[in-house]
Amino acid sequence: MAQAKVAVILSGCGVYDGTEVHEASAILVHLSRAGSEVGMFAPNINQMHVINHTKGEPMEQNRNVLEESARIARGKISALSELDSKKFDAVIFPGGFGAAKNLSSFASDGTAMKVNDEVEKTLKDFYNEKKPIGLCCISPVLAAKVFNGCEVTVGSDKEEGGKWPHAGTAGAIESMGSKHIKKSVTECHVDDKNKIVTTPAFMCETKLHEIFDGIGVMVNKVLSLTK
Ligand SMILES: *[C@@H]1O[C@H](CO)[C@@H](O)[C@H](O)[C@H]1NC(C)=O
Numbered sequence: 001m002a003q004a005k006v007a008v009i010l011s012g013c014g015v016y017d018g019t020e021v022h023e024a025s026a027i028l029v030h031l032s033r034a035g036s037e038v039g040m041f042a043p044n045i046n047q048m049h050v051i052n053h054t055k056g057e058p059m060e061q062n063r064n065v066l067e068e069s070a071r072i073a074r075g076k077i078s079a080l081s082e083l084d085s086k087k088f089d090a091v092i093f094p095g096g097f098g099a100a101k102n103l104s105s106f107a108s109d110g111t112a113m114k115v116n117d118e119v120e121k122t123l124k125d126f127y128n129e130k131k132p133i134g135l136c137c138i139s140p141v142l143a144a145k146v147f148n149g150c151e152v153t154v155g156s157d158k159e160e161g162g163k164w165p166h167a168g169t170a171g172a173i174e175s176m177g178s179k180h181i182k183k184s185v186t187e188c189h190v191d192d193k194n195k196i197v198t199t200p201a202f203m204c205e206t207k208l209h210e211i212f213d214g215i216g217v218m219v220n221k222v223l224s225l226t227k
């Protein structure tokens with residue numbers, strides 16, 4: 001397979017106000033192993049808020065999504081406004097609350113959520129060019145909103161004794177007119193028609209290596225759809 005070029009879209013740095021760091025790392029490791037070339041991007045906007053991750057409480061600070069995302073990217077990152085989809089074969093969105101707070105307003109508006117203009121344009125550009133879109137954790141709500149009627153997974157729609165603490169998200173996806181498919185954390189769902197590949201990741205309370213493995217299944221499926 002020719003070396004695939006993949007755009008990875010970040011939303012800050014840290015699970016409660018930005019990108020989930022382990023998910024971003026897992027995506028990058030699996031892309032690296034597959035020999036992909038990666039470009040990282042984030043919107044140049046302020047974060048909705050800054051969370052002190054020791055206790056999960058908001059702090060009186062302003063931080064910029066692009067600057068925070070640059071921590072994960074080790075500085076090699078560009079503003080999302082500069083992303084030219086024609087130069088890439090696929091796009092992947094890790095999760096973390098940043099996707100629900102900065103890339104969209106799902107955290108505050110639920111099913112009435114708005115999607116950041118640059119994020120919406122990015123999704124539609126790749127979609128219109130028939131290139132695969134990978135999302136994990138909470139990020140599938142972006143696809144559910146932008147591509148009404150598509151199929152995504154965030155794991156289970158039932159709590160199951162604490163294993164799926166955010167199970168209500170599945171109902172929100174259905175309310176927005178898309179279809180939720182139940183999957184385990186080590187699986188992904190492939191919406192073949194729309195080339196959308198999703199995996200639950202940290203929507204599931206489980207061992208880190210299972211999340212890592214599920215993300216690997218998603219990444220490899222995205223890459224196989226670039227052929
Ligand atoms: C973050 O939270 C911890 C634990 O409550 C606290 O000790 C620390 O001062 C907080 N940091 C800031 C910058 O607010």
Ligand SMILES: CC(=O)N[C@H]1CO[C@H](CO)[C@@H](O)[C@@H]1O
Nearest residue numbers: 046047048101102104105116
């Ligand atoms: C502070 C700020 O600009 N936050 C934004 C994070 O992103 C969401 C979705 O685009 C906006 O609604 C917030 O205003």
